[in-house]
Amino acid sequence: MALNVNKLLAICNKKNSILFQGYYQGSVVQEKAFHLLTEEYTIVLVTSPEHLQAVKDIRAEVFVPRLEMSFEELEARDFLINRDDEQSFIYLLQHKATEEYVGSIRVIFINEKTPIQIIPMQRDGKVQGIEDLTQKRPICEISRLSLIKSLPEHQDFSMSQLRTLLSMSLMSATRINFFLYHYANIFAIMEHSLHRILKRQSVAFKPIGDAVDYYGARFPFVINQKDLAIAIEKTEESMGKVTKYYLRELCKNSKSFWDFIDNNPYIERSDIHLDKICQIFKEYGENISIERLVRETFNEHGVKA
Numbered sequence: 325m326a327l328n329v330n331k332l333l334a335i336c337n338k339k340n341s342i343l344f345q346g347y348y349q350g351s352v353v354q355e356k357a358f359h360l361l362t363e364e365y366t367i368v369l370v371t372s373p374e375h376l377q378a379v380k381d382i383r384a385e386v387f388v389p390r391l392e393m394s395f396e397e398l399e400a401r402d403f404l405i406n407r408d409d410e411q412s413f414i415y416l417l418q419h420k421a422t423e424e425y426v427g428s429i430r431v432i433f434i435n436e437k438t439p440i441q442i443i444p445m446q447r448d449g450k451v452q453g454i455e456d457l458t459q460k461r462p463i464c465e466i467s468r469l470s471l472i473k474s475l476p477e478h479q480d481f482s483m484s485q486l487r488t489l490l491s492m493s494l495m496s497a498t499r500i501n502f503f504l505y506h507y508a509n510i511f512a513i514m515e516h517s518l519h520r521i522l523k524r525q526s527v528a529f530k531p532i533g534d535a536v537d538y539y540g541a542r543f544p545f546v547i548n549q550k551d552l553a554i555a556i557e558k559t560e561e562s563m564g565k566v567t568k569y570y571l572r573e574l575c576k577n578s579k580s581f582w583d584f585i586d587n588n589p590y591i592e593r594s595d596i597h598l599d600k601i602c603q604i605f606k607e608y609g610e611n612i613s614i615e616r617l618v619r620e621t622f623n624e625h626g627v628k629a
Contacts, residue, residue: 358565463511495563
């Protein structure tokens with residue numbers, strides 16, 4: 325079975341969490357973690373039927389035991405893939421050596437064109453009283469983070485450390501997406517333990533309601549564009565390096581990404597800021613600081629991070 329986002333990231337609370345040890349104990353662990361997340365594993369945008377099947381398989385590992393239903397029953401009831409996915413950026417995490425897909429995460433977006441105009445936490449989680457936060461578009465909700473149980477063992481990291489790093493790699497996909505498509509507000513529904521972990525990384529999600537029953541007790545949170553931009557600036561030596569790496573790679577090979585945009589009926593090329601990001605790399609070099617990248621990307625659009 326797979327672990328859900330709250331269980332995965334709750335690992336970070338342990339004193340031996342490599343994520344936090346690495347950031348405070350020197351460059352060797354940082355370099356190994358960066359190599360892990362860029363050379364041994366890679367983030368892949370879902371653009372093909374093969375990718376979509378991998379997402380189904382990964383999600384099934386979460387829902388089959390939790391809901392005590394078969395894969396076929398879940399698929400018939402739209403638990404594995406549904407209409408939300410048609411207006412989403414979905415990312416996979418792939419182990420390069422085996423080419424196995426080991427994790428996924430979804431960023432469902434809402435803009436003026438999307439047929440679904442309420443986020444899942446409103447519809448399924450019954451979160452109320454947040455309409456004023458959802459009016460300025462586009463917005464998104466981060467959900468469906470899953471990581472399979474049967475990961476290849478690693479010589480440098482224990483299994484708990486490996487899971488922590490890989491789950492954070494999936495979370496970095498949401499930062500990459502934020503650079504590409506400038507959401508006004510980003511929503512998530514989570515346990516307070518996950519909220520505390522994100523705060524330690526300067527990602528200051530704000531609570532926006534009481535607990536709801538959403539696969540257990542969960543709390544709704546939001547972070548606006550300015551605050552997330554500030555948070556990204558503060559992570560140069562951790563997720564900042566990973567984010568920059570994947571943005572640079574996207575600039576070098578963007579065809580499949582632009583094909584995805586062109587084939588999506590709810591997004592225009594003009595909504596996406598990849599050309600601006602690539603121009604910034606060209607102007608300042610690939611080693612531009614994450615702080616400069618944030619400021620150059622977002623200040624043009626009125627975000628004073």
